[in-house]
Amino acid sequence: MSLSSSSSSISEEELKQQQKSHHLQTLQYHQQTKHHFTKYAKGPGRLDWANQPNPFRRYIDAPLISLQHFPIEEDEQFSGGVPLYSSVFLSLPPPKTISFSSFSQFFYDSLALSAWKTTGFSTWSLRVNPSSGNLHPTEAYIIAPAIGGLSNSGFVAHYAPKEHGLEIRAEIPAGFFDRCFPDDCFFVGFSSIFWREAWKYGERAFRYWFDDLEKLFGFESFPKLPIPSRPVKEFSKLDWKGEPNVLSKEHVVWDVIYKTSEAVKKPLLVGERLIIDPFQCSGVCSDSSYKELTVREVVRKRRSAVDMDGTTVIHRDTFYQILLHCLPSGSRSGEKQGKPFALPFRALSRDSEVHAALFVHRVSGLPKGLYFLVRNENHFDDLRKAMRPEFTWRKPEGCPVDLPLYELAPGDCKELSKRLSCHQDIAGDGCFSLGMISHFEPTLQAKGAWMYPRLFWETGVLGQVLYLEAHAVGISATGIGCFFDDPVHEVLGLKGSDYQSLYHFTVGGPVIDKRIMSLPAYPGPEIDA
Structure with a gap:
């Protein structure tokens, strides 16, 4: 196996200056893209519908292989049945060997379409994975060995969700996987098309892209295998097939997004190892x-x-049960929260840096008010010192011992939460809403600007858990990307940038629009929407 080197000749002083420049660029982007009561972050001003990007990437002339479908109505075909939702937090389902069937289901239950919606005048698709504004910037690529019924050789492919198929971009020479990788594995890589979200959200879209990406990690929370730390040279010799389709006639470039995307790239760390911690069940x-x-x-x-x-x-x-499943460490008797032991946070492979400020509106047996979930208890003393001195930090009545939830202040927060979330009623009309508060600048200082997207990755996984939990208990949820950043900090008493609000969420009873009709995911209408 030949490895190409990405290292270059750079002095220690030049490296420090580069790191400082990246750090400042990241902080500048974050500050520049905040919403304020008097001014929103820069956006397109209006939606240019004629140039809305195509949500479906295709590679013209690349061979398309259809994958197997697994309608929920046919779940009885699975030997041993399909586990109940709540059970997967207690014990991991047994792994499956790689086959055409298991490979197909992997994508069907993570990246495929879930339905089509129509009003009669307009029609659009929904996917299994959520996305800000249903814009779906994320694309998935696969590197896999030969799989019976799919390909006689190893391959590189792009997943096409509308078709639920693989576009084969290249075939991999025989023996490559045997030399380079463990048996019975394949690799999924994600890329994102910034323009798909920037079309609607402008310069703030870079934040939402990270959230969308990590919601996928919430689905694909499986053991990650060690891979070479540098590119494998053989890939440059492959015969690539297909040309990407054009997503829109015109393309507006938001320079700050591309500049910041360079600043937050993770450098090569020689000898770095990815360690997956043992699974720990969640509390009940x-x-x-x-x-x-x-x-x-x-x-x-x-x-x-x-x-x-x-x-x-x-x-x-x-x-309380929903919040127990939001904890990174699961239920570990006598141990602090913080380590990523529980499903799906094991996918993150680093200590939690994100907490939740909760606005409780309609929870019987619990007073309305402002609460705080400490997801890394090593931050507890620092959080308490950084926030308003009048906050009580009381454990609410009936709260499980292993749930680090605290009541900060009683009171009706309905109008406050609406105002903070860009005056959106949905933030106050649910059972509860929340702001995800990250341990921000100290994390960037200690580890590097490359941690900026990883903070959003954690908020994305947390949001994905809330989506699934809400549906599992019979209600609904949605992410809120539009909120007034610094006013949230002011409510909590946070000053400076040690802690920053990165993402908001609301959970409650949904209003069903009866004018909208649902259609099956497959086969869908012949449109790109």
Whole structure:
């Protein structure tokens, strides 16, 4: 196996200056893209519908291989049945060997279409994986060995969700996988098309791209294998097939996005090893809160709420149960939260840096008010010191011992949460909403600007858990990317940039728009939407 070197001749002083420049660029981007009560971050001003990017990447003239479909209605075909949603947090399902069937299902239950929606005048697709504005910037590529029924040789492919198929970009010479990688494995790589989200959200879109990417990690929380730290030269010799389709007639370039994307690239760290911690089950305080839904039913039927009804109430035990599944370390008797032991946070392979400020609106048995979930308890003393001195930091009544949830201040936060989330009713009309508060500049200082996207990756995984939990207990949820950054910090008493709000979320009873009709995911209409 030949490895190409990405290292270059650079002095220690030049490296320090480069790191400083990247750090400053990242902080500048984050500050520049904040929303304020008096001014929003720069956006397109209006939506140019004639140039909306095609949501489906295709490679023209690349061979397309159709994958197997697995409708939920046919789940009885699986030997041993499909596990209930709540059970996968207690023990991991047994792994499957790689076959045409298991390979197909992997993509069907993570990246495929889940439905089509139509009003009669317009039609659009939904996917298993959520995305800000349903814009889906993320593309998936696969490097795999020969798989019976799929390919007689190893291959590099692009996943086409509309077709639920693989576009074969190149064939890999025989023996390559045997020399380079462990048996019974394949690789999935993600790339993102910035323009798909920048078309709507402008310069702030770079933040949303990270969230969307890590929601996929929430699905694909499987053991990651060691791979070479530098590119394998043989890939440059492959015969590549297919040309990418044109996504829109015109393309607006947001320079700050591309400049910052360079600043946050992770450098090559020689000798770095990826260690997957042992699995730890999550805590249980109200298993009866969950509907009798299989994990596939929850994953494929999850939907993002457009409006909340303002009346649905959940019991505090259900609220506590949802939050127990939001903890990175699971239920470990006597140990602090912080390490990524629980599903799906094991996919992150680093300590938690994200907490949650919760606005509780409609939870029976729990007073309305502002609460805080400490997801890394090593930050507890620092958080308490950084936030308002009048906050009580009381454990709420009936709260499980292993749930680090604290009541900060009682009171009706409905209007406050709406105002903070760009005056959106959905933030106050649910059962609860929250802001995800990251341990920000100290993390960037200690590790590098490359941690900036990884902070958003963690908020994306946390958001994915909330999406699935909401559906599993019979309600709904949606992410909120539009919020006033510094006013959130002011409410909490946070000053400076040690802690920053990165993403908001709301959970509650959805309003169903009866004017919209659902259609099956496959076969879908012959449109790109």
